[in-house]
Amino acid sequence: MNTLTAIFVFLFGLIVGSFLNVCIYRIPIAKSIVYPPSACPYCGTPIKWYDNIPVISYIFLKGKCRHCKHPISAIYPTIELLSATVSLLIFLKYGLSYQSAAFLVFVYALIVGSFIDIKYYIIPDRISLGLIILGISFSYFLPIGLKNSIIGAASGFLILYLVAIFGKIAFKKDAMGGGDIKLLSGIGAFLGIKGVFFTLLFSSFLGSIIGIVLILIGKKHITGRLPFGPYLSLAAFAYLFFGQWLFMVIYGV
Numbered sequence: 001m002n003t004l005t006a007i008f009v010f011l012f013g014l015i016v017g018s019f020l021n022v023c024i025y026r027i028p029i030a031k032s033i034v035y036p037p038s039a040c041p042y043c044g045t046p047i048k049w050y051d052n053i054p055v056i057s058y059i060f061l062k063g064k065c066r067h068c069k070h071p072i073s074a075i076y077p078t079i080e081l082l083s084a085t086v087s088l089l090i091f092l093k094y095g096l097s098y099q100s101a102a103f104l105v106f107v108y109a110l111i112v113g114s115f116i117d118i119k120y121y122i123i124p125d126r127i128s129l130g131l132i133i134l135g136i137s138f139s140y141f142l143p144i145g146l147k148n149s150i151i152g153a154a155s156g157f158l159i160l161y162l163v164a165i166f167g168k169i170a171f172k173k174d175a176m177g178g179g180d181i182k183l184l185s186g187i188g189a190f191l192g193i194k195g196v197f198f199t200l201l202f203s204s205f206l207g208s209i210i211g212i213v214l215i216l217i218g219k220k221h222i223t224g225r226l227p228f229g230p231y232l233s234l235a236a237f238a239y240l241f242f243g244q245w246l247f248m249v250i251y252g253v
């Protein structure tokens with residue numbers, strides 16, 4: 001990929017990131033993601049286009065609303081940069097192809113689902129069920145093909161569903177949220193059954209490591225439920241890059 005294409009992909013990712021922010025903000029409160037245009041959540045003043053340029057506007061406004069001077073969360077430019085970075089990584093790995101386009105939609109949805117999960121402890125059906133439908137529809141362009149996409153979606157659902165049932169019997173409380181079950185099913189629709197097994201193991205590993213770190217720095221609410229969506233998403237993302245290799249290391253096949 002030449003430099004010009006890389007810059008274009010990065011800018012494209014920034015603009016999409018700006019839209020992902022809107023989705024993260026509006027989907028959980030059941031607002032339309034296309035109308036009305038963005039407004040300051042504090043004073044309600046509509047945001048002009050020149051104050052809505054990804055990352056740049058945030059820097060120029062010094063992280064404050066132009067009108068009421070209320071601080072704007074640093075999460076907005078962070079998500080824009082995250083979106084731009086993952087877009088670039090996917091194009092570097094998979095080139096300008098239909099496969100890249102399908103994987104982009106996949107990771108954009110994972111970003112939205114993860115940040116909503118962190119904020120509200122839910123993964124909306126629009127994200128998880130959307131991924132199942134899109135994964136199976138796009139499977140023609142994916143290396144796994146239609147059959148493995150359906151098997152992946154079914155196995156992702158079934159495995160976590162069984163974990164949820166046994167968890168409930170063993171611990172007498174909900175160990176696994178319904179959102180996580182549907183999300184792994186959506187991940188399976190894009191990555192197939194190998195991707196499901198990898199995501200399960202690697203997300204548990206990530207969750208344990210980060211959980212221990214959070215306990216050590218005293219940030220973890222022991223009683224609170226931990227959102228698991230971000231770990232599933234991170235593991236699924238890792239599979240796109242190191243999946244085949246790591247799968248061999250972990251499972252030996």
Ligand SMILES: [Zn+2]
Nearest residue numbers: 040043065068
């Ligand atoms: Zn304001």
